[in-house]
Amino acid sequence: MILLGGVFSAASLAMRGIALGQGEAVRPVLSGRGQAWKIVEDRATPDGALTLHSSTGETIKLSRFLESYEAPAGVPYCGLSFPRLALAEADLLADTLLRGEDDPDEMAVRDAAPSVDSHFESEQVGRIVWTSFIGTPQADDVMPLTPAGNTRNWHVDRIAPELHAGAPLVAHRREGLLGGDLPIIVKQFQTGPGRYWEVMVFAETDTTEIHQVPSWQRVTLVSNGKVERVVYGTSYPPFGPFRPDPDESQFNAALLRCVFFWRKTQIGQMQIHLPRADWSDIATHGFVKELIVRRGGTGARYGVVDRDYAGPEYDGFQDIFTASLYANLVWGRFDQAKAILIDQFEHFVTPDGLVAMRGPEVGQTGLTLSLLALYARLSGDLAVLQRYQLKIGAMAQVLVALHDKALGLPDADPAHGLIAGWSESDACLFPDPSIWWKPYFSNSGLAARGLEDGAILWRALAPGETALSEDWLKRAKQLRARVNEALSSSIQHDQSPPYVPILPGVSESFRKSLLTHRYSEQQWAHRVYAELLQSGVLTPDLENQLINSMRAHGATVMGVVGNLAPPSAESRDMLGFISYGYALALLRQDRIREFILFLYAHRYHIHTRGSWTASEVAGLRGELALFCLPAQMTLPILLREALVHEDENGTTLHLARGVPRSWVWSESGIAVSDAPTRWGKISFTLRRRSDGSRLDMWVTAERALPDTIRLALRLPKSRIPRSVTGSLPPHALVLSGAALVIHPGDVRDSRIEIILKST
Known part of the structure; x- marks a missing residue:
């Protein structure tokens, strides 16, 4: 309901100690949470805050934090030629940014390459151009936004023709989120000194729509702190007298609902205060994005908009579950963690312990067991796990059966005692998936971790079945020892630093293998490396050797795990998801400068600027990238661990x-x-x-x-x-x-x- 009476005025605000500054304006009175609210908007600077003042004295200040899409200052790529850094085995960008003994310089990392989604053709073949999106937990889909702020139904250039697709004005925009973490996207396009268009877009939260995302838009022309023109919009353009544009009061009332709705979703979670609010905001915004992406707020979905990756055939992808469960647990979002767990085990885990996904991933199966134990330890909720006890037991027995098969190999076989299977579900997309049915070190590493943690959980779920839990613990110990032994004997010491392979008994590096074979058994080396490090089963010496090998022999890009492909002078891509296992190992080994480089690089080169949409894979040339939910969960996980980290021994x-x-x-x-x-x-x-x-x-x-x-x-x-x-x-x-x-x-x-x- 919109209140028509003037509860507030400039004079009444002043009496309450709220002084209006230059460029601030008092807006119509609104109602919400049983109070009357006045919006005061600061237009003195483009970064001015929008502040909500209640009749009872409550104040909610919503900052405008915007980042620029301007080209990096100075010489890009730290002065290196792109072909040189792309083809080099060593991570030359990391080497440069980590020179000296101080922490890497945040702004130098930011400017080391163009930001993701900053340089692409306006009509990229095979995909509509979108760089951010809005939505609500109620809906089963999202609404994509173009760089100019168009939805699929309501176009900004109808109001401001200069904001057309491909315009330099749009390419050089500033973009961000109102309030720092709310899904209220703000874009600014400077047309001259002190003069700019601002587009604000968000989704209606008071809706029961599940197949549509009702939207609100505001397009404002500001000149020297004064509003010259403003147009408000809803989901669709006006249709004569039948569907007029909304007015200011209607827009502001929707804005108020949106703020209250999203702030409520953060109640009960861990809170962090950092010297720079944008760092805490980017973490909390990850959970906002998750609620928008998941169908109904909890249903699994990998990506959005494009058939790849928004199609339901991706929903059972195990990385969606593991990344989200981990992030929600360590931030204390137990209700959401429980809902995610129920969704996974109701819809995607089958009675035989497999997942309803084309290719179950062995390592992620082990990680699932470990995270279920973490759920029990942090939340204390055993009831929901007891509901799925048979499926949990069956999942562990899948690893047991694979381990038995590995133990049946001859002692002289390099793969003896190491679990063979797919590490990546995409193996099933190729003519001969058996190429990737291999004893990758990560399979056994995460299986060891999963069986060890799963055994502890099983004691709580089935205290009478000690034989089963003891067998899992025994196998976990065997696997841990075998991985360390096999990895140590597989290291190629004729290289400097020594090269650590992803498989036992191989002589080819992953780079040579990818160049040599059309279908390489080392196609997803990045996953193997990251998962093995996440397992934490290697001795400190081997873990450090592996990290050194990755950085020196082509497996990292600007300190982040690379999306490993045949070397090319045209590209060298970073991996937005999975890669957090590498960062966790850096933290565990007190390689803090490298860990901080990972944080900076992931933020500035995996996420879009300001609106913080995370990419599955991101190039270094500003290419258009595809969003995936597990990538969005990376910074929440790592910021939590950077601040509060439990050692694996629990001491x-x-x-x-x-x-x-x-x-x-x-x-x-x-x-x-x-x-x-x-x-x-x-x-x-x-x-x-x-x-x-x-x-x-x-x-x-x-x-x-x-x-x-x-x-x-x-x-x-x-x-x-x-x-x-x-x-x-x-x-x-x-x-x-x-x-x-x-x-x-x-x-x-x-x-x-x-x-x-x-x-």
């Missing part, structure tokens, strides 16, 4: 392990609230004093703090920890190199002060 909780030095040293500090862990929900704050003399830390737990907490002290080189005091006894606080090791004992909270000295 140590790492805090701030993977954050940039600039974040630690920021006066605004770092804060995490209600991060779910095996010890219950944990919260902590880290903030430096304004004079740089000390860091203040607070840590609290829902139950009791873990036995050991390790706080990473990634400080500037000019600051060295000198001493530490706090509410804990001195022996419980130990400075150890660039970390503070805390042994809190049986307490639920502690305040700690770290005194610093200058060098």
Whole structure:
């Protein structure tokens, strides 16, 4: 309902201490959540906020955070020629960006290549041109948006002809999200000094439509802080007197509904505060995108719009389930995690333990078991897992049967004891899928992890079936040992650094194999490497050798796992999904500078600018890329682990392990609230004093703090920890190199002060 009366005025706002600045305007009064609301919009700068003020004093400030599609400043590709970096075995971009001892420079990473979706033909063959989308959890589809902000039904250039497809004005736009993370897309197109068109687009949230996405549009011409023209739109263009354009009050009321709806979906999840709000926003926006993409908010879907990847034949793809379940669990979104789990096991897991997908992936089957155990550990909900106990048991027995087959091979066979099977479901699209029925190291690595974690889960689900859980644990131990043994004996030490293959007993590198064979058994080497590292079953020495090999021998691009293909002077692509397993290993091995490079590169070269649509695969030339949901889940997973990370032995909780030095040293500090862990929900704050003399830390737990907490002290080189005091006894606080090791004992909270000295 739209209130017609003037509850607010400029004078009444001033009386409440809300002063209107230059370019701000008071909008009509609206109702929502039982209150009257006034919208105040700042037009003094293009980045001015839109603020909601309620009659009871509540204020919601929605910033405009926009990123530019302008070409990178300076020489692209860090001064390297594109053919050289594309053909080189070594990751030359990573080598350049990691020079020196400091963290990689964020802006240098951003400008190292054109942004995704920034350079393409306006009519790319085989695909409509869209770079972002809007939608609601209610709908089973989304509405794509063109670079100019057109929906499929309502075109911006009807209002502003200069915003036509292919116009330089459109190519050089600024784009972002209102409020930083809300699915309210804002695009700005500068027409001259102080003059620009702004397009705002979002989906109606108060709808029962499941087959359509009702939309709202606003096109505004702003000149020197003043609105010269504004046009409002809904799903369709006006049709004479029968379907007029909406007015300002109708648009603002829909905007208010949208804000309230999406903010409600974030209640109960872990909250993070970082020195730069855009970093926390890009993580929380990942969950917004997920609710839009999934049918009805929970039904599995890989991509959107294009038949590849929005077709239902993709819905059973295991990576959709594993990436989403992982991300939602570690952010404390247990209701969504449960809904995803139910959807997967009701619709896609069959009684024999396989998935309704063309080619079940062995590694992802093991990862599924591990994540089910994580679900039980973090949520405490065994009931939903007991509902699917038979299917869970059958899934584990698939790995057992494959392991038995591997054990039946002769001892002299390099594949003895290693699980053979497809690592990638796409193997089934080729004439002879048996080419890829191979003992990839990742199959056994994630199977070992899945059987080990699955055995612990099984003890809780079926305490009387100890023989089964003991067998799984025994097999997990065998697989872990065999993977380490086989990998170690397969390393090619005649190369520098030594080359680590994806299969036992092979002499060809994946690059040579891809160049030599039409159908190469090493076609999806990127998946094998990333999954093996995610399993965490390798010894630290082997894990580091594998990381070194990947970076030196063609498997990474700008510090992110590459989408590995035959070498070409024309392309070298980055992998948006799956690759987070590589980043987790970097964190585990304290290769933090490389981990931070991964964060920066993934954000700026896998995601579109501002509206943050993640790509399955992204080129380095600004090509049009395809969205996939697992890629969107990568940064939420990694930011959580960078801030709050549990070691695999369950003995140590790492805090701030993977954050940039600039974040630690920021006066605004770092804060995490209600991060779910095996010890219950944990919260902590880290903030430096304004004079740089000390860091203040607070840590609290829902139950009791873990036995050991390790706080990473990634400080500037000019600051060295000198001493530490706090509410804990001195022996419980130990400075150890660039970390503070805390042994809190049986307490639920502690305040700690770290005194610093200058060098």
